Amino acid sequence: MAEWTVTEAAAIPPDLREAYLTALREPQALYAEQQVSRGRCYRLADGSRGVGYAVVTADTVVEIHVTGGASANLLGLLDAVEAETGARHLLCKSFDATALAVARSRPADLATIGYLFRQVERTTGTAHPTCRSRLGSPADVKHVMSIHDGFFEDRAEVERYATDGRLFLYELPNGDLAGCGILTRVVEGHDAVDLGMVVAATHRCRGIGTYIATHLASLCDRSGDQPIAGCAVDNHASRRALERSGFSASHRLLLASF
Numbered sequence: 001m002a003e004w005t006v007t008e009a010a011a012i013p014p015d016l017r018e019a020y021l022t023a024l025r026e027p028q029a030l031y032a033e034q035q036v037s038r039g040r041c042y043r044l045a046d047g048s049r050g051v052g053y054a055v056v057t058a059d060t061v062v063e064i065h066v067t068g069g070a071s072a073n074l075l076g077l078l079d080a081v082e083a084e085t086g087a088r089h090l091l092c093k094s095f096d097a098t099a100l101a102v103a104r105s106r107p108a109d110l111a112t113i114g115y116l117f118r119q120v121e122r123t124t125g126t127a128h129p130t131c132r133s134r135l136g137s138p139a140d141v142k143h144v145m146s147i148h149d150g151f152f153e154d155r156a157e158v159e160r161y162a163t164d165g166r167l168f169l170y171e172l173p174n175g176d177l178a179g180c181g182i183l184t185r186v187v188e189g190h191d192a193v194d195l196g197m198v199v200a201a202t203h204r205c206r207g208i209g210t211y212i213a214t215h216l217a218s219l220c221d222r223s224g225d226q227p228i229a230g231c232a233v234d235n236h237a238s239r240r241a242l243e244r245s246g247f248s249a250s251h252r253l254l255l256a257s258f
Helices: 014-023 030-038 068-085 097-104 138-145 155-163 208-223 236-244
Strands: 004-009 040-046 049-057 060-066 089-093 109-117 132-135 167-171 177-185 192-199 226-232 251-257
Touching (some): 004 068, 014 060, 030 049, 030 060, 030 089, 040 068, 049 068, 060 068, 060 097, 068 097, 097 251, 138 155, 138 167, 138 177, 167 208, 192 208, 208 236, 226 236
Parallel strands (some): 060 089
Antiparallel strands (some): 004 040, 040 049, 049 060, 132 167, 167 177
């Protein structure tokens, strides 16, 4: 019987990370990638032979990958990770076949916590009867902060998007800021770009969210990137806006609790 060892490591080996991302049937989820960036990396080994890695954030395994020869023992490796780190949950994308199989192979409470949009029916028109789009700048940060309603973590995050040219503003003829959108490349070197949006509370239910999603997707098309999106399972407004703009919630973000 193999004797698995789990030891904390400084970083994920780049070749193993690329192998994991390549093996996914769909692009990585932005939420999952953010959790990976905040987590602790662990080297998985059979004695002295490295067989993979796991990333743990708080008490959740947010990513696990093993080389081909050890894949049949993934459940035992997950047990070893849990024993070493105290993890009690596994974050799983429905298009991550390996993690999904592990989550289903043992007694667990498997809950959907988000929708992952990976397919989009291209639309030709991006016009809105009154709303107009423009690229945001650092001078717009204070206006975005007045409507963001918790969408951004803090002012510094908005400033980064504005400085990088990834912040887009949507204004009405009277100058009111109706909403904003952002584009985030999920993994450097990969073409998936995540769409994010927020609509000012006073301008919701007017089709502006749909317009923002459609406009951002068209920007990705022009640059040759793949537009993707995600939202929490209880964010009904975002889900409706994305679906009306042509996206399909064909995948789920799942949390297995053991």
